[in-house]
Amino acid sequence: MSSSTDRGGSFVSVAHGVAWRNLHNHFSHPMYYIPSLVFPLLFFTAFTGALGALTDLPGFEFEAGYEGFQYVFVLIQSAAFGGVFTGFAIARDFETGFARRLLLAAPNRQGIIAGYALAALGRWVFTALVVTGVAFAAGMTMPGGVGVAGLYALALLVNGAGILFASGVAMRMRTVQAGPLMQTPVFLALFLAPVYVPLAVLDGWIETVARFNPFTAFLEAGRGFLVGRPTTVGLAFGLAVALLVLFGWWAHRGLRSAESAG
Amino acid sequence: MSGRHGIEVVELVREFPKGPRAVDGIDLHVAPGEIYGFLGPNGAGKSTTVLVLTTLLPLTSGSARVAGYDVATQGRYVRAEIGAALQEAALDPLLSAREHMRLQTTLHGLSRSDRKVRGEELLERVGLVEAADRRVGGYSGGMKRRLDLALALVHRPSILFLDEPTTGLDPQSRTALWDEVARLTREDGVTVFLTTQYLEEADALADRVGIIDRGRIVAEGTPQALKDEIGRPSVEIVPAQDGDHEALAAVLSRFGESVPALSQSVAVRLRGGESELAEVVRALDGAGISVSQLRLHAPTLDDVFLEKTGRSLEGAGSEHGGDESAG
Ligand SMILES: Nc1ncnc2c1ncn2[C@@H]1O[C@H](COP(=O)(O)OP(=O)(O)O)[C@@H](O)[C@H]1O
Ligand SMILES: [Mg+2]
Numbered sequence: 001m002s003s004s005t006d007r008g009g010s011f012v013s014v015a016h017g018v019a020w021r022n023l024h025n026h027f028s029h030p031m032y033y034i035p036s037l038v039f040p041l042l043f044f045t046a047f048t049g050a051l052g053a054l055t056d057l058p059g060f061e062f063e064a065g066y067e068g069f070q071y072v073f074v075l076i077q078s079a080a081f082g083g084v085f086t087g088f089a090i091a092r093d094f095e096t097g098f099a100r101r102l103l104l105a106a107p108n109r110q111g112i113i114a115g116y117a118l119a120a121l122g123r124w125v126f127t128a129l130v131v132t133g134v135a136f137a138a139g140m141t142m143p144g145g146v147g148v149a150g151l152y153a154l155a156l157l158v159n160g161a162g163i164l165f166a167s168g169v170a171m172r173m174r175t176v177q178a179g180p181l182m183q184t185p186v187f188l189a190l191f192l193a194p195v196y197v198p199l200a201v202l203d204g205w206i207e208t209v210a211r212f213n214p215f216t217a218f219l220e221a222g223r224g225f226l227v228g229r230p231t232t233v234g235l236a237f238g239l240a241v242a243l244l245v246l247f248g249w250w251a252h253r254g255l256r257s258a259e260s261a262g
Numbered sequence: 263m264s265g266r267h268g269i270e271v272v273e274l275v276r277e278f279p280k281g282p283r284a285v286d287g288i289d290l291h292v293a294p295g296e297i298y299g300f301l302g303p304n305g306a307g308k309s310t311t312v313l314v315l316t317t318l319l320p321l322t323s324g325s326a327r328v329a330g331y332d333v334a335t336q337g338r339y340v341r342a343e344i345g346a347a348l349q350e351a352a353l354d355p356l357l358s359a360r361e362h363m364r365l366q367t368t369l370h371g372l373s374r375s376d377r378k379v380r381g382e383e384l385l386e387r388v389g390l391v392e393a394a395d396r397r398v399g400g401y402s403g404g405m406k407r408r409l410d411l412a413l414a415l416v417h418r419p420s421i422l423f424l425d426e427p428t429t430g431l432d433p434q435s436r437t438a439l440w441d442e443v444a445r446l447t448r449e450d451g452v453t454v455f456l457t458t459q460y461l462e463e464a465d466a467l468a469d470r471v472g473i474i475d476r477g478r479i480v481a482e483g484t485p486q487a488l489k490d491e492i493g494r495p496s497v498e499i500v501p502a503q504d505g506d507h508e509a510l511a512a513v514l515s516r517f518g519e520s521v522p523a524l525s526q527s528v529a530v531r532l533r534g535g536e537s538e539l540a541e542v543v544r545a546l547d548g549a550g551i552s553v554s555q556l557r558l559h560a561p562t563l564d565d566v567f568l569e570k571t572g573r574s575l576e577g578a579g580s581e582h583g584g585d586e587s588a589g
Contacts, residue, residue: 009371009417017368025356100318101352101413105369107338260320 011111018102018115022089023122036085036123040078040131044070044138063227067140072151072222073195074131076215079155080186082124083162086116087170087182094174094258109259113251117163124159128152144228151225154218157240162186164247171254174261189215214239267330268292268453269315269421274324276310284310286477287324292455292470294420297447299468299485300457301563303575307477308457309349312425315455316346329421345414346423349457351406355399359390359409362398363416370417384412388442404435411442421453422446428463440467461563461575473567480570489561495536496521498529499546500555513549517542527555 009017026032044067062069093099102112142148166182173181192206193215210216221236271290277283285307292298300308313319315328317337326333329343353362363381372380385391388408398406407427414422424443428436444467446452458464464471465485473481473488481488496518501510507528511520514530517538523529532538539558546553567575 009369013371014369017365020368021354021357021361021365024361025354029356096354097348097350097352098354099352100348101366102369103318104316104341104344104346105366107341 009105009107009111011108011114014102014106014108014111015114015118017105018112019118019122022086022116022119026119026123027126033123033126036078036082036127037130039081040074040127041134043077044074044131044134062223063143064141064223065139067135067138068142068226069223071131071135071140072219072226074135075128075151075155076158076218076222077190078127078131079124079159080162080190080215082120082127082159083164084166084182084186085123086120086163087166088176088179089119090116090167090170091173091176091178091182094170095176099174099258103259109255110252113164113167113255116167117160120163121156121159124155128155142226144224144226147225147228147230149225150230150233151222154222154225154236154240157237157244158218161240161243161247164244164251168247168250168254171251171258174258189213193219195219214243266294267327267420268294268296269298269329269455270327271315272325274311274314274326275322276307276314276319277322283477285314288472288474288477288479290472290479292453294453295447295451296469297443297454297456297467299464299471300455300474301459301461301464301468301471301567301575302457302474303459306474308474309425311474312346312348312423312455312457316344316348316423317341342417343419344421344423345417345419347407347410347414347425347427348423349425349429351410353398353401353406353410356397358395358397359385359401360394362409362413363394366413366416372416380416384415388412389438404431404438407431407435407439408442411439415446418450419452421455424454424456426457426459429459436463443467459575465563471563473563473570475567475571481566485563488563488566491566494518494531494533495561496529496531496559497539497542498523498527498557498559499553500524500527502552502554506551509549510546510551513545513551514542516545529559 026036064071090099093102099112103109106112165186169178169182172178192209193213194210217232217236217239221230221232224231224233269290269292271288274285274288274290275283276285288307288311290298300311302308310319314321315326315333317333317340321334328340331339331343333340357365360381363385364377367377367381382391385394388411390405390409390412393401393405398409401409411424411427422443427443428439431439440463443454443456447454456463456467468485470483471481471485471488472479481491483491497514499510499514501507504526507526511528514520514528518530518533521529521531532542534541536558543553543556564575567573
């Protein structure tokens with residue numbers, strides 16, 4: 001009896017297989033990896049180009065330059081949307097029936113989610129490297145030095161939360177038509193945060209919404225790390241971990257729902 | 263290893279929310295090393311049964327043990343013992359056959375060196391070595407089925423589920439797959455649970471056949487026993503003179519109930535089986551009816567299905583139907 005479990009593969013081997021397949025597909029097909037690069041870079045160049053003059057506004061000062069200010073947004077944004085794209089991949093696999101191959105081969109089905117998550121992480125790291133290179137080329141500086149590691153740690157947590165949120169939706173809906181349901185909440189949360197200008201410069205209802213938006217904390221803390229004057233660190237990490245736990249539960253329940261639907 | 267366990271199903275029910283009772287209380291016993299043919303028209307409940315037995319769908323009530331493990335509570339042990347090629351081959355069009363092999367062997371936790379050896383061995387076995395680096399998106403239906411089968415064998419399962427493995431295949435691909443399945447049982451002792459809509463397939467391949475209709479098993483046994491039990495042979499006779507048609511029908515009616523036949527001929531199912539044929543000929547002689555043609559039809563599983571459900575298997579499906587049932 002004990003040997004039979006060996007034949008089904010472990011959590012690690014399942015995660016490895018799923019991650020390999022998703023990364024392999026992603027990087028061998030330009031139709032997948034080009035968009036994941038184009039959007040963050042587009043945000044970055046569009047905002048820094050058009051709004052770079054904002055740094056002359058009274059109330060705006062940021063030592064890392066407007067490039068640095070936007071870099072933090074683009075990094076957090078690409079981390080969150082990286083998760084959403086993973087949701088698309090999962091939904092597509094359920095729609096085509098490919099997910100059944102994974103469900104059938106995996107004794108431990110949590111390994112499947114772990115595999116998708118690892119692949120999403122791999123994709124995002126690649127995007128982050130490219131965006132970082134471009135930001136440096138555009139003149140961004142990192143006055144905060146190694147403290148910037150805090151920004152990356154935060155972005156990783158956001159990436160993980162995005163993955164778990166979107167995969168929870170994907171495993172409940174099991175169709176690519178679930179796309180808007182994964183995308184819209186993340187999109188709204190992102191753009192109702194102090195994206196282009198600091199919170200202090202925002203006005204009216206946007207300011208109210210932004211104040212209670214977790215992304216506000218992520219962006220402010222991230223920008224603090226970049227310039228070496230950490231702010232709202234505890235709040236940002238607390239929120240990120242809370243989201244991770246919440247969406248972890250959400251994804252776990254989603255897997256249960258997918259299992260009982262066949 | 264599983265020891266010697268097959269499949270044990272008791273009073274299995276699967277109901278879809280807001281849907282039909284796709285599986286409506288079936289009992290099944292599949293012995294280790296046996297090829298069990300699950301025969302039924304479209305919508306009968308074959309795939310639903312397979313999904314429950316492979317732990318992809320929970321059951322509503324009843325119980326099922328596969329390879330000695332309970333599908334409801336010991337899913338992971340069941341999955342370690344079984345391989346499955348489902349009705350829609352779950353393949354990624356962007357991956358090649360070799361890449362599928364790599365994925366499948368990794369999922370099953372084979373070591374790096376075993377992965378390579380086992381993968382190549384199986385690709386060879388199903389004749390896909392030459393196409394192995396091409397994307398599966400461009401494969402024919404037969405190639406996809408063969409790859410799906412090879413993938414299902416990666417971890418040397420003791421029980422194999424094949425859901426309509428030859429539907430949509432040309433005759434050559436179909437017999438090639440039959441040979442492969444027969445070989446798996448013969449050489450490796452694999453237990454096979456195979457669903458099909460094709461009588462010939464069940465007849466040619468299965469040691470035992472269960473006929474399923476509307477979620478219930480209506481008959482079960484070896485193909486021969488099923489045919490012997492119900493499907494007695496029928497005799498079809500064309501009279502030499504058209505005018506003898508009615509007299510012929512009257513004589514034949516003494517030997518059994520009539521069955522549909524071409525307009526110029528008369529056919530009856532022989533109540534006493536083949537041995538009555540001589541009797542029939544003598545009776546016709548006595549009545550002065552001369553015969554132009556005489557044909558004896560061996561019973562088929564379709565006769566069995568007809569007998570048990572009152573419908574012909576061809577075209578009995580709930581989705582497609584009608585157009586094939588003539589004749
Ligand atoms: N996911 C589902 N939801 C609702 N009804 C379903 C579902 N899957 C199958 N059915 C229904 O259950 C019955 C049996 O289907 P199935 O097991 O696929 O039959 P078969 O494989 O013999 O063609 C059919 O009436 C089918 O429409
Ligand atoms: Mg089916």
